[in-house]
Amino acid sequence: xxxxxxxxxxxxxxxxxxxxxxxTNDFISYLEKGKVMGTKCKKCGAIYFPPRSDCSGCLQxxxxxxxxxxxxxxxxxxxxxxxPVGFEDDLPYTIALLDYGDYKVFGRISKDIPYDDLNVGMExxxxxxxxxxxxxxxxxxxx
Amino acid sequence: MGKVGxxxxxxxxxxxxxxxxxxxxxxxxxKEAIEDAKIQTKDIDASIIASAPEYDKQRSPAGxxxxxxxxxxxxxxxxxxxxxxxxxxxxxxxxMIKAGLHDVIAIVGFQKMSEISSSESQERMGRGADIxxxxxxxxxxxxxxxxxxxxxxxxxxxxxxxxxxxxxKAATYGQINDKAVYRKPVTLEMFTDPESNMSAxxxxxxxxxxCCANADGSSCILVANEEKARAMCEKPVWILGLGAxxxxxxxxxRDLLTGLNVGIEAGKQAFKxxxxxxxxxxxxxxxxxxxxxxMMAYENLGxxxxxxxxxxxxxxxxxxxxxxxxNIDGGLLSKGHPIGATGxxxxxxxxxxxxxxxxxxQVKDPEIGLAHNIGGVGLYGxxxxxxx
Numbered sequence: 303x304x305x306x307x308x309x310x311x312x313x314x315x316x317x318x319x320x321x322x323x324x325x326t327n328d329f330i331s332y333l334e335k336g337k338v339m340g341t342k343c344k345k346c347g348a349i350y351f352p353p354r355s356d357c358s359g360c361l362q363x364x365x366x367x368x369x370x371x372x373x374x375x376x377x378x379x380x381x382x383x384x385x386p387v388g389f390e391d392d393l394p395y396t397i398a399l400l401d402y403g404d405y406k407v408f409g410r411i412s413k414d415i416p417y418d419d420l421n422v423g424m425e426x427x428x429x430x431x432x433x434x435x436x437x438x439x440x441x442x443x444x445x
Numbered sequence: 446m447g448k449v450g451x452x453x454x455x456x457x458x459x460x461x462x463x464x465x466x467x468x469x470x471x472x473x474x475x476k477e478a479i480e481d482a483k484i485q486t487k488d489i490d491a492s493i494i495a496s497a498p499e500y501d502k503q504r505s506p507a508g509x510x511x512x513x514x515x516x517x518x519x520x521x522x523x524x525x526x527x528x529x530x531x532x533x534x535x536x537x538x539x540x541m542i543k544a545g546l547h548d549v550i551a552i553v554g555f556q557k558m559s560e561i562s563s564s565e566s567q568e569r570m571g572r573g574a575d576i577x578x579x580x581x582x583x584x585x586x587x588x589x590x591x592x593x594x595x596x597x598x599x600x601x602x603x604x605x606x607x608x609x610x611x612x613x614k615a616a617t618y619g620q621i622n623d624k625a626v627y628r629k630p631v632t633l634e635m636f637t638d639p640e641s642n643m644s645a646x647x648x649x650x651x652x653x654x655x656c657c658a659n660a661d662g663s664s665c666i667l668v669a670n671e672e673k674a675r676a677m678c679e680k681p682v683w684i685l686g687l688g689a690x691x692x693x694x695x696x697x698x699r700d701l702l703t704g705l706n707v708g709i710e711a712g713k714q715a716f717k718x719x720x721x722x723x724x725x726x727x728x729x730x731x732x733x734x735x736x737x738x739x740m741m742a743y744e745n746l747g748x749x750x751x752x753x754x755x756x757x758x759x760x761x762x763x764x765x766x767x768x769x770x771x772n773i774d775g776g777l778l779s780k781g782h783p784i785g786a787t788g789x790x791x792x793x794x795x796x797x798x799x800x801x802x803x804x805x806x807q808v809k810d811p812e813i814g815l816a817h818n819i820g821g822v823g824l825y826g827x828x829x830x831x832x833x
Contacts, residue, residue, distance in 0.1 A: 316581020320572055351697060352578040378599070378702050380591035381649040382583065386571025387564060389583035397582055399592065399696050406697040410582050417649070422599035439581065 316439050318388040325355035330438070332367065336430040338440045340405060341365040351405040373425040373445045374400030374407060381417050391434065398442055400426055412441040449542050450674030450681035451831065452549075453482025453667035454793035459626040459781035462559045463661035467496075467503060468513035471555045474663035474786065475514050478551070482667050484677055486514070489667070491547040492521045493538055495530035495554040496785030499569045502560055510553060525785075528734065529820035530554060531664060532788030532827035536687045538668050548673050554790075555663035556783035573821070575695045587656055587735065588648035589696070589822040594737040595650060596702035601752035605650055608736040609636040610758045612643075612654045612778055615733065618765070619779025621805045626660040626781035655736040660781025664789030666796075682796045685813070686719030686830035688712060692823050699823075703752075705738075707826025708745035708817060715815070715828040716747075723747030726769060726830075727811030728798045730791035732819040733776040742817050743771070746828070770808045773798075788818040792829060799833050 310322035311330040332339040340351035346360040351370065356363045379398035389395075396411040398420075407428050411420065426442040433439060455477025457463075463470050471494075479486060492514070494507035503509055511521035524534040531554030538550040558566070574584050597603045616631035635643035636654050643654030674681040688711035693699050699706070716722060723746055731742035743754040748769045757763055763771040774780050774794045777787060795814035797803040816829045 312577070315577075317583055318571065318581060320576040320580050324577060352575075352695060378592040378596040380588045380595060380651075381646075382585060382588050383646050383648065384585065385583045386580075386585060387568040388571065392583055395583060397584055397588055397592070399702070406699075408579055408582070408695060408697045422596065437581075 314438050317392055317433055317435065317437055319437070326353045328367065329353055333430055333438055333440065338370040338428050338430065339367045340370060342368050349404050351407055370402065370407060370428050372402070373427045374402040376420065376422055376424045376426055377401050377406070378422060379411060379420055396420070400428065400442060410439065410441050412443045415444060447671030449539050449684045450669055450671060450678065451666055451684065451792070451796050452669050452674050452678040452681055453478040453484065454665070454796045455479070455481055456624060456664040456786065456790045456793050457662050458624045459660035459662040459783060461626060461660060463557055467501065467506060467555060467557050467560065468510050470557055470661060471510045471553050471663045472513060474555070474665040474789070475551065475553055478665035478667050482678060484667070486516065488677070489516060489519065489549050489551045491519050491541065492516045492551045492553060493524055493534040494521060495524050495534040495552065495789070496556050497527045497530060498525060500556055500558055500560055500784065510555070514551070514553070516551065526825040527820040528732070528782070528784050529788050529818040529825045529827045530785045531666070532792070532816065532818035532829055533689060533825065535666060535668070535684070535788070535792065535829060536689055536827065539684055539687060542668060542670050549667065549669045552666040552668065552789060553663065554786040554788060556785040557661045558659050558783060559661055578695055585648060586822065587651050590735040590737055591648040591651045592696070593702060593741065597737060597740065598650065600703050601755070603740065603755050605636065606633060607755040607758065608655055608740065609633050611733065611736040611739045614758065614764060615772060615776045615778035618773050618806060619775030622775045622780055625775040625779050627658045627775070627779040651735060651737070657734045657777040657782040658779060660783045662781060662783035662786045662790070664786040664793055666789050666792050680800045682799050682831050682833060684829065685721070685832045686715035686717070686828070688714030688718070688828040690714070690826045694824055704741045704745045705819060705823035705826060707823050708742055708819060708828070711826040711828040712746045712817070715830045719830040719832070721813060721830065725813050726815045727813055728773065728795065728808045729769060729771045729815045729817065730774070730776070730794050731771055731817040733772055733778050734782060734819070736778070738819065739772065739776065746815070746817060765806070765808055773803070773806045773808060788816070788827065791816040791818055792831070795831050799831060
């Protein structure tokens, strides 16, 4: 009997992925095509980023994907001088939160923006990124 | 329905590298509370054990600790909300007593942070957030609070020096608390002196001096129904208000970045239940895991308007002699932060203050006190209001 196929696409997400099995695994396939996607509830229209497979508003599990496009406003950020195990080679790096109005996106600032150029309120875009260790994520860049 | 009273409090010394097991550590806080209450172990008819399990090697520590403390065959329960575990346990104990299920309950909070190696600890820290969507970016607890600090600075003009003033206050009182892990003074100059460790960046804009001291420790709070409390205790301290709240784990799910919603929400609930306002609070313990956390607590609890926390610390109104003394035991910054024990330690401090037994740390004649205890990066919040 053939071994059951395990959908563990999410193990590719981030410098270190801590969970591989999720119903939102299509996020990874979209990301590999350069698209950062969230989910929208087909019944009540609730918008989710990070994407979810279930809607807490109407308890339905019927989602469609939407693409994160345009720019978001930088709400806050911090540059880390120490990281958890597995992130040592990335240091220093800057985590940040962008506000897109209907939703927010948490991630990292692209290395090509110097820390001193960052300001709360500036507009940045979210873009697919390949990490040095072959893993994938997304980063915030100048529009 | 009658009131619920605190009849005894205890805590171990907060130390680095406790030379004993978790049950031996829990015993220290428990014994002090039993002696404080002048009761027998057999008078306790249930226990609640509180800790953050990721630091434990022992699976399901409640039973192991209940047995070690001589609290079997009474029921024991395990409550966890990371750093606010023992405050959450107090709320559960209150409910069980009000329901008439139990008369006297021991809440034992503990954490032996040194139970696991520092590399194991570092690995766990990486999983301290939303492990699916945030941890893969390499997040750390200080960096999240640093994001709150950056947002507070951008909106209100708060400075690194304003934050440093909170650490200077904590160290002022850590020196007179013989149970504190960090007993040394801290000056504002250290934060700008490259030779001082206090000035070293952890996650911009937070420095080593902005971060609390890790420690091993335990705490114990003994609570009883009104009848038992009056019979057993000369100076019971009454639970007047309890608030508890939760928040989105992912930063993307949060609307406020200059304060913690859980602190605001839990505070509102506790003030309403107690029928008091922030102006009525004579002494407070707030969750200062980082300096910015204390600054936000001033504003979230209504001791200062949003953005005016910096004025409160600059005018020294949160010092012992000020209008609203805060963390006069050194706080998490200097007393130390053994996760599961912290809430119980804060409540112990308020109880001692209200009984007039806080020694050198005693605030002048307080009648109503408040403890504000946060779990994670504002993931959970508990506010407890106590009165004589």
